[in-house]
Amino acid sequence: MKILSKLKRILTQLSLLTFLAIVAWHELHSPPTILSDVYPYLTSLSPALVKQCIDENRTSPTIVLEELLAIRSTLPDREAQPLIEQLKNYVPFSDLDWGLIPKNTPKNVQRRREILNKYTYYHPDKYRFPVIGTTWFEDSFGADREGGKRRHEGTDLFAKEGTPIVSICGGKVEQLGWNRLGGERVGIRGDDGNYYYYAHLQYISTSLVKGKRVEEGWALGTMGHTGVALTTPDHLHFGIELPNGQWINPYPFLEVWQYAGEKRGS
Numbered sequence: 007m008k009i010l011s012k013l014k015r016i017l018t019q020l021s022l023l024t025f026l027a028i029v030a031w032h033e034l035h036s037p038p039t040i041l042s043d044v045y046p047y048l049t050s051l052s053p054a055l056v057k058q059c060i061d062e063n064r065t066s067p068t069i070v071l072e073e074l075l076a077i078r079s080t081l082p083d084r085e086a087q088p089l090i091e092q093l094k095n096y097v098p099f100s101d102l103d104w105g106l107i108p109k110n111t112p113k114n115v116q117r118r119r120e121i122l123n124k125y126t127y128y129h130p131d132k133y134r135f136p137v138i139g140t141t142w143f144e145d146s147f148g149a150d151r152e153g154g155k156r157r158h159e160g161t162d163l164f165a166k167e168g169t170p171i172v173s174i175c176g177g178k179v180e181q182l183g184w185n186r187l188g189g190e191r192v193g194i195r196g197d198d199g200n201y202y203y204y205a206h207l208q209y210i211s212t213s214l215v216k217g218k219r220v221e222e223g224w225a226l227g228t229m230g231h232t233g234v235a236l237t238t239p240d241h242l243h244f245g246i247e248l249p250n251g252q253w254i255n256p257y258p259f260l261e262v263w264q265y266a267g268e269k270r271g272s
């Protein structure tokens with residue numbers, strides 16, 4: 007009897023341990039949760055406004071870009087300006103005098119500032135434009151493809167065959183080589199957790215292998231028209247997939263990265 011109860015206890019402990027191990031494993035391996043307001047805000051920002059704030063930040067470097075952008079993307083000019091004047095006069099963000107602005111607005115701006123600080127797509131030094139040289143692109147996210155069978159889940163960047171394509175950020179090579187739609191494609195798991203998809207390449211850099219680390223600006227290959235792009239002009243299809251499997255519109259980010267890159271180069 008004694009042995010039996012001992013065995014029972016050991017079994018109970020074992021199953022508890024197994025349960026805890028499964029929970030811990032799950033916690034470690036599940037994708038990070040992204041709050042639902044993050045990407046709707048980021049992808050809704052107008053590239054023109056972001057560019058304006060980057061320029062303004064250049065002439066007033068004591069103001070933090072993220073604070074400027076959070077204020078300007080929430081308030082009209084006449085309400086934003088007094089706040090920005092305070093920032094120019096070294097008033098910390100937390101001590102701003104909001105005047106007659108309704109109470110929930112500062113909270114909103116504060117939240118947007120948090121998002122911009124954590125998700126640094128619009129910070130001019132954090133990401134790289136993926137095409138080296140002259141290129142043309144427009145916002146075609148969500149457009150019909152294959153007669154409405156699927157939606158366009160990225161941005162097409164057009165340039166001539168052979169134009170170098172580089173990684174927009176640091177990360178690891180997750181996918182490499184041929185698939186039906188993408189042709190010669192490279193998939194990078196960025197350090198930020200998102201999956202970056204580069205498709206229709208002419209050649210993939212021979213130095214790339216699955217699992218290899220790449221840094222921002224490293225060559226991934228050259229522009230082509232492989233996969234479903236066989237009959238279209240040469241272009242790079244660039245996509246961003248969040249850890250939860252949702253593809254988001256890369257267009258506003260690309261516009262800003264190109265602009266920031268040109269400014270850096272000049």
Ligand SMILES: [Zn+2]
Nearest residue numbers: 160161162243
């Ligand atoms: Zn495309």
